[in-house]
Amino acid sequence: MFRKELKVLDCTIRDGGLMNKWQFDKKLVKDVYQACVAAGVDYMEIGYISSEDQFSRDEFGPWKFCAEKDVREVVGENKTNTKLSVMADIGRIKYEDIRPKKESVIDMFRVACYDYQIDKAIDMAHHVMDKGYEATINLMAVSTVAERKLDEVLKDVSKSRVKIFYLVDSFGSMYSEDIQHLMNKYQKALPGVTIGFHGHNNLQLAFANTIECIIQGANMLDATMLGIGRGAGNCTLELLLSFLKNPKYKLRPVLSAIETHLRPLQKQIDWGYFMPYVVGGTMNEHPRAALKWMDSERKDEYVAFFDQVLESRQVLE
Amino acid sequence: MFRKELKVLDCTIRDGGLMNKWQFDKKLVKDVYQACVAAGVDYMEIGYISSEDQFSRDEFGPWKFCAEKDVREVVGENKTNTKLSVMADIGRIKYEDIRPKKESVIDMFRVACYDYQIDKAIDMAHHVMDKGYEATINLMAVSTVAERKLDEVLKDVSKSRVKIFYLVDSFGSMYSEDIQHLMNKYQKALPGVTIGFHGHNNLQLAFANTIECIIQGANMLDATMLGIGRGAGNCTLELLLSFLKNPKYKLRPVLSAIETHLRPLQKQIDWGYFMPYVVGGTMNEHPRAALKWMDSERKDEYVAFFDQVLESRQVLE
Numbered sequence: 001m002f003r004k005e006l007k008v009l010d011c012t013i014r015d016g017g018l019m020n021k022w023q024f025d026k027k028l029v030k031d032v033y034q035a036c037v038a039a040g041v042d043y044m045e046i047g048y049i050s051s052e053d054q055f056s057r058d059e060f061g062p063w064k065f066c067a068e069k070d071v072r073e074v075v076g077e078n079k080t081n082t083k084l085s086v087m088a089d090i091g092r093i094k095y096e097d098i099r100p101k102k103e104s105v106i107d108m109f110r111v112a113c114y115d116y117q118i119d120k121a122i123d124m125a126h127h128v129m130d131k132g133y134e135a136t137i138n139l140m141a142v143s144t145v146a147e148r149k150l151d152e153v154l155k156d157v158s159k160s161r162v163k164i165f166y167l168v169d170s171f172g173s174m175y176s177e178d179i180q181h182l183m184n185k186y187q188k189a190l191p192g193v194t195i196g197f198h199g200h201n202n203l204q205l206a207f208a209n210t211i212e213c214i215i216q217g218a219n220m221l222d223a224t225m226l227g228i229g230r231g232a233g234n235c236t237l238e239l240l241l242s243f244l245k246n247p248k249y250k251l252r253p254v255l256s257a258i259e260t261h262l263r264p265l266q267k268q269i270d271w272g273y274f275m276p277y278v279v280g281g282t283m284n285e286h287p288r289a290a291l292k293w294m295d296s297e298r299k300d301e302y303v304a305f306f307d308q309v310l311e312s313r314q315v316l317e
Numbered sequence: 318m319f320r321k322e323l324k325v326l327d328c329t330i331r332d333g334g335l336m337n338k339w340q341f342d343k344k345l346v347k348d349v350y351q352a353c354v355a356a357g358v359d360y361m362e363i364g365y366i367s368s369e370d371q372f373s374r375d376e377f378g379p380w381k382f383c384a385e386k387d388v389r390e391v392v393g394e395n396k397t398n399t400k401l402s403v404m405a406d407i408g409r410i411k412y413e414d415i416r417p418k419k420e421s422v423i424d425m426f427r428v429a430c431y432d433y434q435i436d437k438a439i440d441m442a443h444h445v446m447d448k449g450y451e452a453t454i455n456l457m458a459v460s461t462v463a464e465r466k467l468d469e470v471l472k473d474v475s476k477s478r479v480k481i482f483y484l485v486d487s488f489g490s491m492y493s494e495d496i497q498h499l500m501n502k503y504q505k506a507l508p509g510v511t512i513g514f515h516g517h518n519n520l521q522l523a524f525a526n527t528i529e530c531i532i533q534g535a536n537m538l539d540a541t542m543l544g545i546g547r548g549a550g551n552c553t554l555e556l557l558l559s560f561l562k563n564p565k566y567k568l569r570p571v572l573s574a575i576e577t578h579l580r581p582l583q584k585q586i587d588w589g590y591f592m593p594y595v596v597g598g599t600m601n602e603h604p605r606a607a608l609k610w611m612d613s614e615r616k617d618e619y620v621a622f623f624d625q626v627l628e629s630r631q632v633l634e
Contacts, residue, residue, distance in 0.1 A: 208525030242599040
C-alpha cells in the first residue's frame with residue numbers, strides 16, 4: 001500500500017514504558033531513535049510528558065517526564081526527517097510546565113483522554129497548538145463508549161481546531177467490522193481531519209486492524225518495535241513497514257534494534273500473546289486484571305483467570 | 318459470526334508435529350483430543366498418514382503414521398461429535414495401506430499437494446472417497462503459483478468429485494486483498510464446493526485472514542491450540558472459537574489444554590513470532606531457510622538472516 005499521506009508513528013518507548021515504568025537505559029532509547037530515523041519513520045513518540053511533582057523520579061524513568069534536557073541528550077537538535085512526539089494525560093501536566101515550541105525539540109503533543117474528558121482534551125490541544133506544536137487527540141477505550149456519547153465527542157471535536165484524531169483500540173478487542181464502523185463514523189463526523197489508529201494486539205489483530213484502517217482512510221499509524229506495549233502490546237513496526245510500499249521506509253534498521261535491544265528485553269518482560277490478555281481482549285475488558293494476573297505467581301493459570309473474569313461479570317449482572 | 322455451515326478443524330497434532338517430528342506423548346494427544354470434543358470442535362486432525370516403509374519409527378513419532386491401533390488408543394471408538402482427519406502427502410501413502418472406512422475410526426483424508434500434483438491428488442481423493450471417507454484437497458504454496466496454472470488446477474478440481482477444497486497460505490505471506498482475490502476465484506471456479514482455509518502466522522495475519530475468509534464464504538477453518546505449527550505457526554484455536562458465535566463452541570477446555578500442555582511445550586520449541594519467520598513471510602519465501610536459521614546458533618541474528626535472504630534473491634535475478 002503506497003499513499004503519500006500515510007505517516008508512521010513509532011511509540012516503542014512511550015507504550016513500551018508502560019511495562020517497565022520507562023526504565024529504559026539511554027543507549028536503548030538512542031538506538032531506537034536512530035533506528036526510527038534510518039527506517040524513515042515519520043514520528044517517534046519518546047514518552048509521556050508529565051509535571052515533575054506528579055510522579056517520583058525514584059519510581060519512574062525519564063521517559064515518564066520527557067524533560068527537555070533528557071530528550072536532547074538522546075536526539076540532540078534532531079535535525080532529521082523524524083519528528084518527535086510526547087503523550088500527555090489529562091491532569092498530569094500543568095500548562096505552565098509546557099515551554100513554547102521554539103524552545104523545544106518536541107514537535108507534537110498527543111492528548112490521551114476518555115470520552116468524559118473531551119472538553120479538557122480539546123482545551124489542552126488548543127493550548128499546545130497555540131504554543132506552536134502539532135496536536136492530536138487520542139480517544140481511549142472507545143469500545144466501551146455508548147454510541148450516543150461518542151456522537152457528542154465527535155461533534156465537540158468537529159467544532160475544535162484539532163486536525164488529527166485517533167481511533168484507539170485500548171482493549172485490543174476490535175474486529176475488522178468494528179474498525180469499518182468506527183472509521184466510517186469518525187470520517188463522516190470529522191471532514192478534513194486526519195484519522196489515526198492505535199491498536200492493541202490481544203487478539204493478534206493489531207496489524208490486521210491497522211491495514212483495515214489504512215483501507216478505510218486512516219493516515220496516521222502507530223506501531224512499536226517487536227510490538228512492545230502494555231499487555232499484549234501493539235501493532236509491530238516491522239510488519240507495518242514491510243506492508244507499506246513507500247520506498248522511504250526501511251526494515252533493516254528496525255530488525256537491528258530488535259536484535260540488539262527488544263528481543264533481549266522480551267526475555268525479561270512478558271508483553272505479547274498470553275492467554276490472560278486474550279481473555280481480556282475477547283471480553284472487551286480493561287487490561288488491568290490481566291496485567292495483575294501476569295504479574296503474579298499464577299500467571300500460567302489460564303483457566304482460573306478465565307473463571308475469575310466470568311465470575312466478575314456475573315456479579316455485575 | 319454465526320453461520321451453521323461453519324466447521325472448525327483442529328490440527329494441533331498434525332501441524333504442530335512438524336516442529337517435533339510428532340514426538341508428542343500420548344497423554345498430550347489424548348488431552349488435546351478430549352479438549353477438542355469438549356470445545357465442540359468439528360474435526361480433529363490427528364496426524365499424517367504415511368506408509369510404514371517411508372519413514373523410520375525411530376525418528377518419527379506415531380502421528381507421522383496414524384496407524385489405526387495408535388489412533389484408537391487415543392480416541393477409542395470416537396463416539397463423539399468430533400470427526401477425525403488425517404493428512405496425506407502425495408507419494409507417502411500406498412493405496413493398499415488405506416483400509417476401508419468401515420474398519421477405521423478416521424472420517425476424513427486431507428490430500429496435500431502442489432499445483433503440479435493436482436492429478437495425483439484428485440486420484441487419491443477419489444480413491445479414499447470410494448473407500449468411504451470424506452476427502453479434501455489442500456493446494457499448498459498457492460502464493461507462488463502463476464495465475465494461469467492456478468486456473469488449470471481449479472478446472473481439474475471442478476471436474477472431479479471432490480467437494481472440499483482448501484485455500485492454503487503456506488508461507489504466511491497473504492494480506493486481506495490476496496484472500497479476497499483467491500476466495501473469489503476459488504468460489505467462482507468451484508460452485509457447490511466447500512472452501513476451507515489454512516493460514517500461517519508469519520505476519521500475525523493467520524487469524525485475521527481466517528476471519529476474512531469467513532466473510533468471503535469459507536466454511537471450513539483450520540486452527541491449532543496456541544497456534545502451534547510449522548515456523549510461525551497457525552491461526553490459534555482459542556481466538557477462532559472466541560470469534561465464532563456458535564454456542565456449541567467452548568473456550569475453557571482449550572485454555573485448559575494450553576495451560577497443561579501447549580504453554581509448557583512452547584518453552585521448549587520456538588514456534589511463533591520470530592523475525593526469521595517474519596522476513597520469510599514478507600518476502601513470500603518457503604519457511605525452510607527460516608526454520609534452518611532458527612535451529613542454528615545464529616537464531617537471534619535477525620539482520621544477518623535478512624541480508625542472506627536478500628542476497629539469495631539478487632543471485633537469482
